[in-house]
Amino acid sequence: GDSVTQMEGPVTLSEEAFLTINCTYTATGYPSLFWYVQYPGEGLQLLLKATKADDKGSNKGFEATYRKETTSFHLEKGSVQVSDSAVYFCALMVGQGAQKLVFGQGTRLTINP
Amino acid sequence: DGGITQSPKYLFRKEGQNVTLSCEQNLNHDAMYWYRQDPGQGLRLIYYSQIVNDFQKGDIAEGYSVSREKKESFPLTVTSAQKNPTAFYLCASSDGGQAARGYTFGSGTRLTVV
Numbered sequence: 001g002d003s004v005t006q007m008e009g010p011v012t013l014s015e016e017a018f019l020t021i022n023c024t025y026t027a028t029g030y031p032s033l034f035w036y037v038q039y040p041g042e043g044l045q046l047l048l049k050a051t052k053a054d055d056k057g058s059n060k061g062f063e064a065t066y067r068k069e070t071t072s073f074h075l076e077k078g079s080v081q082v083s084d085s086a087v088y089f090c091a092l093m094v095g096q097g098a099q100k101l102v103f104g105q106g107t108r109l110t111i112n113p
Numbered sequence: 114d115g116g117i118t119q120s121p122k123y124l125f126r127k128e129g130q131n132v133t134l135s136c137e138q139n140l141n142h143d144a145m146y147w148y149r150q151d152p153g154q155g156l157r158l159i160y161y162s163q164i165v166n167d168f169q170k171g172d173i174a175e176g177y178s179v180s181r182e183k184k185e186s187f188p189l190t191v192t193s194a195q196k197n198p199t200a201f202y203l204c205a206s207s208d209g210g211q212a213a214r215g216y217t218f219g220s221g222t223r224l225t226v227v
Contacts, residue, residue, distance in 0.1 A: 034215055043119075043203055043218035044156075089155065099207070100146070100171075101216055105155040 002027045006090050006104035013080055014112050021075040021107050023064075023090035031092040033057075033066055033073040034101070038087045047075075047088070082111045115140045119204050119219035125227050126191070126198065134189045134222045136204035143208065145187035146216065149173060150201040159202075162187055191224065199226050 007022040025031065032051045036044040048057030053068035062077045073090060090104040117138045126132045138145065144163045148156040158171030162181040176195025181187055187206075191198045201223050205216040 036215075036218075041221075043117075043220045044205075044216075045218070046215040049215055099144075100158060100161060101156075101205075103148075103156040105153060 002031070002092060002094055002102050004090050004092055004102055004104035006107050009107040010110060011107060012110045012112065015082055016079045019075070019077040019080045019084075019109070021088055021109070023073045023075065023104060025071050025073065025092050027092055027094050029094040031094040033064070034091040034093070035062070035064055035073070035075050036089040036091060038089065038106070040086075044089065080111050082113050085109060085111045117204055117206055117217055117219035119222050121222060122220070124222055124224045126224060128226055129193045131190055131192050132224065134191070134202055134224070136187045136189065136219060137185055138206045138217070139185060140206055140217060141184070142206035142217070143184070144206060145181070146205045147171075147177075147179065147187070147189045148203045148205065150203060156203065159189065198224055200224060
């Protein structure tokens with residue numbers, strides 16, 4: 001079945017460090033790919049998305065490129081801030097009709113000043 | 114502003130009781146979803162509904178029930194048959210024809226069995 005695997009956390013970085021959170025997927029069709037962010041005690045917010053191969057999603061300094069050849073959608077940011085501390089979820093959506101999101105297990109990111 | 118409202122934010126249940134979690138949206142979205150979140154396990158789909166008066170089981174529907182009598186509302190009942198109900202519950206919605214835009218999530222309900 002369709003699934004998403006994220007790099008295990010927690011991840012702890014210093015402010016202004018470079019961030020990569022790895023995400024790979026398995027899907028029977030051609031999925032759309034998403035990154036969501038969850039701040040403490042809140043729901044999930046859409047961070048960025050890509051709907052076809054080689055698309056790059058970007059938002060708030062975060063980027064991810066849809067790599068069909070490696071079935072990956074790694075999240076990157078060049079210089080992280082303390083306010084980026086949150087849990088990040090990679091997700092995919094496939095198919096027509098009932099378009100359900102399938103989530104990875106989440107990666108907790110902590111940025112120290 | 115449009116959005117999804119979940120209530121209550123915190124809920125305590127005694128063993129053997131049924132409880133109902135509220136989810137209301139004013140986004141005019143056709144589809145609505147319920148997810149359960151446990152530490153380190155990501156989000157797991159409980160139930161979803163694509164149109165009014167219709168809903169389908171997700172991956173972990175046992176011990177839960179839903180209804181979709183109105184487009185705006187998708188309440189979730191956690192029954193006494195759910196063996197381990199303590200979790201964070203998230204409701205979401207999407208535009209049926211534009212699901213690839215992603216979901217909009219509510220702020221969640223934290224349920225604790227006491």
